[in-house]
Amino acid sequence: QYGKNKYTLPTFIKDPHLIIEAGEYVLREACRQGSQWIKLGLTNIKIAINISIIQFEFCNIFELINNITKEFEFPPHLLELEIGGFNEMGNNHCFFNAIESLRRLGVNIVLDEFHLDTSSLNFLDRIPTKKVKVSSHILKNIQSESCQEMFEYTVSILKKKKFEIVCVGIEKKEELDFVKSTAVDYFQGYLNTKPISAKEIQILLNLSKK
Numbered sequence: 001q002y003g004k005n006k007y008t009l010p011t012f013i014k015d016p017h018l019i020i021e022a023g024e025y026v027l028r029e030a031c032r033q034g035s036q037w038i039k040l041g042l043t044n045i046k047i048a049i050n051i052s053i054i055q056f057e058f059c060n061i062f063e064l065i066n067n068i069t070k071e072f073e074f075p076p077h078l079l080e081l082e083i084g085g086f087n088e089m090g091n092n093h094c095f096f097n098a099i100e101s102l103r104r105l106g107v108n109i110v111l112d113e114f115h116l117d118t119s120s121l122n123f124l125d126r127i128p129t130k131k132v133k134v135s136s137h138i139l140k141n142i143q144s145e146s147c148q149e150m151f152e153y154t155v156s157i158l159k160k161k162k163f164e165i166v167c168v169g170i171e172k173k174e175e176l177d178f179v180k181s182t183a184v185d186y187f188q189g190y191l192n193t194k195p196i197s198a199k200e201i202q203i204l205l206n207l208s209k210k
Contacts, residue, residue, distance in 0.1 A: 019054045024064060026050075031074040033198055038074070041207040048080040050112065053089055062101040069105075070122040077107035082133065084112040087120050096126065103128045110166075116154040124161055132158055136189070142178060152182055159183045 026049060034047045069076050081102065089095040099109060109129040113149060114120055124132075141147050155187050158165050167179050170189030179187055 016054050016058055019052050020059050022053060023055045024059075027065065027068050028072075031072040031079070034078060035072040037202065037205060040202075042202065042209070044208055045205065046078050046080055046108075048082055048110065051081045051082065051083050051183045052111075053095070054084045056089070056092075056095050057096055059096075062098050062105070065102065065107060069139060072209045077108070079129075080108040080110050082112040086111055086123055086127065087117075099127055105109050114154075114158075116150070116157065121157070124158075124163070130162070131164040131166065133166045133168050133188075134158070134184075135165050136175055136179070139175050139178065142172070144172050148178065151178075155182050155184060 005127065011113060012047045030047050030049050034045060037045055049060070065076070065079070065081075068074075103109060109127060110131045110132070110133060111120075111123065111129055112133045114132045114134050134151075136151075138147050138151055155165060164186075165184045166186045166188055167184045170176050170179060170187045170191045172191065176187060176191055
């Protein structure tokens with residue numbers, strides 16, 4: 001099971017300045033909360049944060065994350081940055097330099113919203129990551145043999161490249177049953193759990209210690 005520790009930006013935020021401001025708030029709050037849990041002895045955590053490519057374009061994302069993790073004494077290796085829309089960056093050298101700097105810091109990079117197309121496949125070899133999140137949107141017509149074949153083909157390509165695969169958006173039992181029959185490593189979605197509060201997460205973390 002995956003995704004009980006998840007901080008994300010509201011999808012209605014479109015203004016770049018608001019995205020940067022809200023993104024910094026999310027980063028700070030996630031690291032503050034994570035540090036607090038660690039001090040309580042709850043070390044079995046890894047916090048995933050959605051990062052917009054706008055944050056790579058308009059701010060020094062490496063400096064921001066480096067400063068925040070130091071401020072709250074939160075270990076960078078417990079932080080996962082989920083990057084969606086990555087294939088829009090093309091050959092943006094600043095983007096790839098920032099990704100490499102974050103990797104050296106210890107931060108885990110995850111490719112979000114992966115779709116099987118040429119541009120996405122090219123990025124698999126250019127970004128230092130071993131985890132990819134695949135949307136289950138193609139499974140919404142779960143009875144369709146072509147949908148199942150496309151999903152299985154996507155998973156097989158990723159597995160050949162030795163990626164860890166997370167299938168997101170699982171809401172129905174039939175979707176989960178099919179995903180379980182493939183080589184997907186984790187699933188995430190409302191069928192697992194709806195968004196819960198930090199207090200509820202802390203209870204789950206305490207239970208997992210027993």
